[in-house]
Amino acid sequence: MPVYVNPNVCNGCNGAAQPPCIRMCPGDLIVKDLLTDKAYLKYPEDCWDCLPCVKSCPEEAIDFYLSYQMGFKNASLKPHIPKTRDHIVWESIDTHGKKETFTIRTKILDIEIDEKVEGSTPADFSI
Ligand code: SF4
Ligand code: SF4
DSSP states (O other), X not given: OOOEEOTTTOOTTXXXXXXXXXXXXXXXXXXXXXXXXEEEESOGGGOOOOOHHHHHOTTOOEEOBOOGGGTGGGOEEEEEOOTTOSEEEEEEEOTTOOEEEEXXXXXXXXXXXXXXXXXXXXXXXXX
């Protein structure tokens, strides 16, 4: 099941041409709508749920639902990343609404959020 960029949460990384979600997708499946400055998954049929887009989005704007075999839209798995970006708290909700969390340490990459935009804000990525 492909990921979904929530347009109500995505802020386009404030005009960045190459926001984390676009840069991190190994399949180049995410693009930006230049009119709305929102990202979206242009090629959902090619998404293989590898999730660096989800983990790198600073706004937690990308939703990920487990496959229907594991609960479809009633179940979800969402990462919450603190400002230190040194770990991810994965929040799992099963088909009955039971919530569990798992904390995983991350590797921090010190790269620019958008190298192509002059004056862009430096940011750490967690993967
Ligand atoms: S990284 Fe998140 S907030 Fe930034 S453009 Fe992508 S989906 Fe939107
Ligand atoms: S889950 Fe993986 S393949 Fe799918 S859009 Fe995100 S980074 Fe790309």
